[in-house]
Amino acid sequence: MRTVPLVGxxxxxxxxxxxxxxxxxxxxxxxxAWTKEQYQNPSVYGVTVMPSGVxxxxxxxxxxxxxxxxxxxxxxxxxxxxxxxxxxxxxVNGALxxxxxxxxxxxxxxSGPGAVQRLIPGDPGSVRFTGLPAGMxxxxxxxxxxxxTELVALRADGDVLPPLPDGRRRWVHHGSSISHCLEADGPxxxxxxxxxxxxxxEVINLSQAGNALLDPYVAxxxxxxxxxxxxxxxxxxxxxxAAFRLRTFGPAVHGFLDTIRDGHPDTPLLLMSPVSCPxxxxxxxxxxxxxxxxxxxxxDSAQVAAGALTLAVVRAELERIVAARQTRDPHLYYLDxxxxxxxxxxxxxxxxxxxxxxxxxxxxxRFATHIFAxxxxxx
Numbered sequence: 001m002r003t004v005p006l007v008g009x010x011x012x013x014x015x016x017x018x019x020x021x022x023x024x025x026x027x028x029x030x031x032x033a034w035t036k037e038q039y040q041n042p043s044v045y046g047v048t049v050m051p052s053g054v055x056x057x058x059x060x061x062x063x064x065x066x067x068x069x070x071x072x073x074x075x076x077x078x079x080x081x082x083x084x085x086x087x088x089x090x091x092v093n094g095a096l097x098x099x100x101x102x103x104x105x106x107x108x109x110x111s112g113p114g115a116v117q118r119l120i121p122g123d124p125g126s127v128r129f130t131g132l133p134a135g136m137x138x139x140x141x142x143x144x145x146x147x148x149t150e151l152v153a154l155r156a157d158g159d160v161l162p163p164l165p166d167g168r169r170r171w172v173h174h175g176s177s178i179s180h181c182l183e184a185d186g187p188x189x190x191x192x193x194x195x196x197x198x199x200x201x202e203v204i205n206l207s208q209a210g211n212a213l214l215d216p217y218v219a220x221x222x223x224x225x226x227x228x229x230x231x232x233x234x235x236x237x238x239x240x241x242a243a244f245r246l247r248t249f250g251p252a253v254h255g256f257l258d259t260i261r262d263g264h265p266d267t268p269l270l271l272m273s274p275v276s277c278p279x280x281x282x283x284x285x286x287x288x289x290x291x292x293x294x295x296x297x298x299x300d301s302a303q304v305a306a307g308a309l310t311l312a313v314v315r316a317e318l319e320r321i322v323a324a325r326q327t328r329d330p331h332l333y334y335l336d337x338x339x340x341x342x343x344x345x346x347x348x349x350x351x352x353x354x355x356x357x358x359x360x361x362x363x364x365x366r367f368a369t370h371i372f373a374x375x376x377x378x379x
Contacts, residue, residue, distance in 0.1 A: 004058075004154045006025070006056075007026060010160050011058045011154065011160065011162075012056070012057045014055055015030065016028035016051065016054045017030060018032050018033045024070045025070065025153070028054045028149070030205070030206055032221060038217045047180065049148040051149055052145035052146075052180050052187070052205045052207060053145070053190065054143045055141055056143075056154065057141075058160050058161065059164065062156035062159070062160065063130070063131065063157060063158065064132065065090070065128070065129045065141075067127050067141060067155075068126045069125065069127070070105040070106065071144070071147050071148065071150075072107075072108060072147065073104060073108070074109075075110075076109075077109060077110070082107045084101075085102040086186070086187070087099045087100065087102065087186040088101075088127050088141065088144060089141075090129045090140075090141055090142075091142065093137050094138070101127075102125075102144045104122060104125070105123065106122045138164075141154075142187035144187060145181055145190055168200060169201045169202070169228035170202045171196060171229040172204045174206040174218060175207040176207060176208070176212040177207075177237075178275060179205065179207035180205070180208065182354070183357060190360060191340070191364035191367065192364065192367075193205070193364070194360070194368070195372070198365065199368050201229065201378075204227075212237045216256075222260050223259050223260050228267065228268075230260065230264060231271075231272060234274075234318060235314040235318065235337075236274040236311070238314065239280050239287075240287040242285045245306075249314070253271075253321055257269070269332050270371065270377055271321070271334050272337050275340055275363070276343045277295070277311060278343070280297045280311050281311050284308035284310050285297055285299050296352075319334050339366065339370060341363055
């Protein structure tokens with residue numbers, strides 16, 4: 001087995017906009033380095049280094065690959081085992097070939113959700129993929145979407161070459177945890193990855209679990225990233241945190257869109273409202289997890305008239321904004337998120353908020369059918 005350089009060699013890292021050098025290796029980040037000075041909440045950094053949609057891409061005639069990584073996962077003091085690290089998935093010539101559980105490395109212990117974390121250092125672990133087909137082939141190695149993963153080493157028993165240009169369009173998507181898809185059964189099972197595979201496009205998933213809050217640094221990132229297609233899924237985190245009132249929400253959406261349009265004036269741009277979430281359809285946030293493990297709304301419905309946001313209000317405002325802008329922006333489109341997961345599918349929300357793995361796949365299939373169809377906005 002020969003060692004293949006992870007940086008400056010034949011391997012292309014897609015889905016990440018920054019590589020952070022660590023004592024062990026390199027950590028992919030899904031936002032550029034300059035954004036770090038513009039947020040203080042550590043959860044933003046945490047979800048940015050969760051590599052949803054990040055994959056190593058190359059060609060090889062190897063029959064065997066070995067991948068060494070150092071993961072970081074959490075564990076509550078009351079839990080006997082760390083949280084699952086997720087899957088490393090190998091795609092060969094466009095088809096999922098093998099899946100391996102990512103090894104447990106560092107463990108972040110805490111007394112409860114949101115408590116101070118205590119690092120239990122771990123060691124890198126290796127995963128081996130064997131029995132690859134003979135001959136030169138296109139390979140993608142997808143990282144677990146829910147677990148920060150430092151890349152330590154890649155080894156192969158054959159030649160490794162850079163990927164060939166394939167002419168696929170690049171789709172940049174930004175959303176919340178429901179686009180980050182921590183609950184998916186693997187990195188290729190997130191709904192953006194499913195939709196991209198069906199449509200034959202390259203996806204860059206800039207979704208930030210719990211942090212899709214119309215942050216200006218995200219808009220500037222999307223403005224500056226090459227993109228043939230752009231989609232934004234807006235609303236659920238804003239309602240859940242009671243982050244805006246109606247008076248401030250509309251201008252923030254306009255500003256976010258304006259910034260993106262500074263770099264992509266004619267790129268097809270889809271603005272999506274939230275999928276169904278019964279707790280906050282008609283009741284404002286903020287939200288919390290109830291004793292039954294399901295999300296509950298803490299706001300007062302009487303405050304909607306004074307500008308408090310519910311999902312119903314958010315959907316109406318997003319649709320109004322798109323309609324108003326379309327007269328001068330014919331490449332802007334709107335999608336009601338309930339087209340991807342409808343009110344009568346609420347049983348697919350295990351905690352009242354996040355879809356199941358099967359529902360994520362169904363969302364990806366529906367997105368591909370509606371949006372990438374020959375008469376859809378991304379045709």
